[in-house]
Amino acid sequence: SSWLVCRGIRTLDLRVKRQSKNAAALASALETSPYVKAVNHPSLKTHKQHEIAKKEFGPYYGGMLSFEVDGDRDKMNLFMRSMNLAHYAMTLGGYRTTLSYPPLSSHSNVPEEERLAMGITNGLIRVSVGIEEEGDIIRDFMNALEIAYGEE
Numbered sequence: 001s002s003w004l005v006c007r008g009i010r011t012l013d014l015r016v017k018r019q020s021k022n023a024a025a026l027a028s029a030l031e032t033s034p035y036v037k038a039v040n041h042p043s044l045k046t047h048k049q050h051e052i053a054k055k056e057f058g059p060y061y062g063g064m065l066s067f068e069v070d071g072d073r074d075k076m077n078l079f080m081r082s083m084n085l086a087h088y089a090m091t092l093g094g095y096r097t098t099l100s101y102p103p104l105s106s107h108s109n110v111p112e113e114e115r116l117a118m119g120i121t122n123g124l125i126r127v128s129v130g131i132e133e134e135g136d137i138i139r140d141f142m143n144a145l146e147i148a149y150g151e152e
Contacts, residue, residue: 015095015131019063022097022137023129029138030067035149037123041065063129064092070149071122076101079125079148085132085140092128097137099127 020043027041039046042053043061053061069079080088080099089098090105102120110120129137 016063017060018131019095019129020060022131022134023063023065023127024061025134026127026129026137026141027065027067029142030065033142033145035069035145037068037070039065039067064127065129066124066126068121068123069125069145073122075148076123076125079144082144082147083140084143085136086127086130089128092126094128095131097128097130097132097140099125102126 023041024043027039027044030036031039031044031046041047041061041064042050042057044050047053069076080101083099086097086099089100092098092100102124103115103122110118
């Protein structure tokens, strides 16, 4: 285990910076989508804590974000099945882009009323943005959104 930690720490700086850059780009792209109701990432000027994050984090706001779409389960399933690069995962935080659906994963045991009060709606998707090419990540999400939500 120690050897793996030592090996991984050598590229940690590069990976974290790349993930942060990719997450900011994806957040910005998602914010322009007509199918996305809200995007949560501190790099966005529309984020209520953007100025604090800018002061604390500098140009690297982290690789995690969330966004909200229509919570229709069929559309959510189609969206996730339409992803080619990013994949659903029960745990987040690796070097590949992964996503989770909190109502059925991390918050599945939380009563719905309590979960909704926390802002975890039936349309919330969490994303751990990886180190893939920025444009590829954005295209994957935008294409899947169009497939799932574009055919109203």
